[in-house]
Amino acid sequence: MSLLTPNPGLIFWMLVVFLLVVFILAKFAWKPIIKGLKDRENEIQGALDLAERTKAEMVKLKSDNEKLVAEANAVRDRILRDAKDASDRMIAESKDRAAVEGQKMIDSARDTIRNEQHAAIAKMRKEVATLSLEIAEQVLHRELKDKESQEKLISDLASSARMN
Amino acid sequence: MYTPLRLFITTALVAATCFFTLPASAQESGHDDQNKVAEGVNKAEHEIEHNLEESEEKFNIGQMIMHHIADSHEWEFSHGVAIPLPVILYSEDRGIEVFSSSNFHNEHHEYNGYHLVHGDSETIEPVDEARKIYDFSITKNVASMMLSAIILVLIFTSIGKAYQRNVGKAPKGFQSAMEIVILFIRDDVVKPNVGPNYEKYLPYLLTLFFFILVNNILGLLPGAANVTGNIAITMTLAVITFIIVHINANKNYYKHLVSPPGVPAPLLLIMIPVEVVGVFMKPFSLMVRLFANMTAGHIILLSLFGLIFIFQSMFIAPVISLFALFLNFIEIMVAFIQAFIFTLLSSMYIGSAIEEHGHADHGH
Numbered sequence: 001m002s003l004l005t006p007n008p009g010l011i012f013w014m015l016v017v018f019l020l021v022v023f024i025l026a027k028f029a030w031k032p033i034i035k036g037l038k039d040r041e042n043e044i045q046g047a048l049d050l051a052e053r054t055k056a057e058m059v060k061l062k063s064d065n066e067k068l069v070a071e072a073n074a075v076r077d078r079i080l081r082d083a084k085d086a087s088d089r090m091i092a093e094s095k096d097r098a099a100v101e102g103q104k105m106i107d108s109a110r111d112t113i114r115n116e117q118h119a120a121i122a123k124m125r126k127e128v129a130t131l132s133l134e135i136a137e138q139v140l141h142r143e144l145k146d147k148e149s150q151e152k153l154i155s156d157l158a159s160s161a162r163m164n
Numbered sequence: 165m166y167t168p169l170r171l172f173i174t175t176a177l178v179a180a181t182c183f184f185t186l187p188a189s190a191q192e193s194g195h196d197d198q199n200k201v202a203e204g205v206n207k208a209e210h211e212i213e214h215n216l217e218e219s220e221e222k223f224n225i226g227q228m229i230m231h232h233i234a235d236s237h238e239w240e241f242s243h244g245v246a247i248p249l250p251v252i253l254y255s256e257d258r259g260i261e262v263f264s265s266s267n268f269h270n271e272h273h274e275y276n277g278y279h280l281v282h283g284d285s286e287t288i289e290p291v292d293e294a295r296k297i298y299d300f301s302i303t304k305n306v307a308s309m310m311l312s313a314i315i316l317v318l319i320f321t322s323i324g325k326a327y328q329r330n331v332g333k334a335p336k337g338f339q340s341a342m343e344i345v346i347l348f349i350r351d352d353v354v355k356p357n358v359g360p361n362y363e364k365y366l367p368y369l370l371t372l373f374f375f376i377l378v379n380n381i382l383g384l385l386p387g388a389a390n391v392t393g394n395i396a397i398t399m400t401l402a403v404i405t406f407i408i409v410h411i412n413a414n415k416n417y418y419k420h421l422v423s424p425p426g427v428p429a430p431l432l433l434i435m436i437p438v439e440v441v442g443v444f445m446k447p448f449s450l451m452v453r454l455f456a457n458m459t460a461g462h463i464i465l466l467s468l469f470g471l472i473f474i475f476q477s478m479f480i481a482p483v484i485s486l487f488a489l490f491l492n493f494i495e496i497m498v499a500f501i502q503a504f505i506f507t508l509l510s511s512m513y514i515g516s517a518i519e520e521h522g523h524a525d526h527g528h
Contacts (some may be wrong), residue, residue, distance in 0.1 A: 002285045003459070006396035007235060009252075014400040021313045021375060026367035029320035033346060034366060043332060059346045097519030100517040 204311035225470035234285035237265040241387035308389035357511035373507040380499030393458030402447035
């Protein structure tokens with residue numbers, strides 16, 4: 001039964017030694033160890049959080065970039081399309097205008113030509129009439145001496161008339 | 165030539181001295197001449213034979229086992245090789261007395277008015293029976309406990325320094341080996357059982373675990389003390405846990421004790437005593453569990469080795485040694501398990517007393 005009877009001396013030493021060990025370890029071992037463990041865990045958690053955040057930011061940035069590029073592309077396309085439209089329109093307009101102008105010029109040229117023609121014809125008619133009158137006058141002025149000289153005169157007059 | 169020769173002579177002399185003096189030490193010393201030496205050797209041999217015969221007749225396995233698991237005033241590694249330990253006595257008339265336990269090495273085991281009584285365990289009794297003495301000796305268990313305390317302090321302060329030295333770095337070597345155990349105790353034993361305020365109790369519970377573990381393991385070494393298999397040690401540990409629990413216990417815990425919820429009034433007559441007994445049963449079970457497990461392990465191992473001496477056969481020894489080896493492995497496991505269980509139950513015990521919402525376990 002002595003096995004089951006606690007020895008007071010042993011209890012005393014046990015209390016002293018164990019409490020001393022608890023005190024020393026709590027102060028010089030567990031405190032830095034637990035703090036170190038906790039700091040490390042916080043650090044790891046912080047690093048993981050940061051990585052997660054950075055990843056999210058990267059994704060956001062990427063989608064932003066994509067959006068920007070898409071927008072830029074759209075703007076470029078629109079500008080190009082507008083420019084093409086404008087140039088097409090301008091070309092078409094100028095073509096139309098040129099055609100109209102050309103037509104107008106052709107018309108006016110035609111009018112001018114017609115007018116000139118009319119004028120020339122009228123003038124010619126007048127000239128011919130005048131010439132005929134002059135010839136007739138000359139013929140009438142000269143008395144017809146002979147038949148030969150009359151013919152000669154007529155051919156002269158005719159050749160000089162052809163000069164016009 | 166000179167050095168090997170000297171070595172040989174020294175060895176021979178040392179061996180001879182050991183052989184002659186050990187058995188002869190119980191007798192008178194002081195043989196001066198050759199004849200007397202020879203005579204002494206003869207006498208010693210007779211003595212050894214006599215002792216052997218006697219022990220053959222008287223080998224008492226129960227006594228041997230009790231002697232090994234009990235406390236002692238000297239640290240005996242094997243027969244005759246023992247470190248004397250200081251004896252500290254307090255008595256009202258003489259005050260504090262300190263002397264070496266080797267002083268009891270005489271025929272009557274008596275010194276300065278004190279007897280060393282060998283029973284199941286050793287006690288020191290005053291010759292004058294009217295006197296009352298208190299024995300605060302550094303016994304084998306105390307010395308072993310101090311050794312383990314020094315080991316604990318050295319190991320864990322160095323690990324603590326390692327944490328301060330490599331802040332923000334991965335743990336290295338022994339630090340990471342211990343970190344696994346510390347994390348296991350913190351995350352799987354203390355945190356889930358004690359609850360959110362676990363950090364206050366963590367230093368105590370960690371110390372508890374490692375103190376029990378180191379003492380369990382040290383106790384398995386040959387010639388070591390059976391510290392955690394001593395009821396005084398386990399009782400002190402259980403009482404410390406008990407005190408911590410009842411200092412920190414909240415209102416719910418005490419209310420639950422005197423009026424368990426949902427119990428009809430007449431049953432309270434039975435329930436209150438049951439609850440109160442439960443309060444003392446918990447540390448009692450802690451105390452007995454550790455004590456019984458460690459003592460049982462030692463008894464089994466010692467019984468196995470005792471079998472060798474009972475059978476007195478060369479051929480039984482290897483078989484028993486193999487079996488003892490196997491049991492030693494189991495004992496190493498038990499050393500860990502018991503340290504773990506003591507810590508686990510202490511955590512649950514503390515956790516149930518400081519729990520906020522009155523779901524304290526009923527202690528059954």
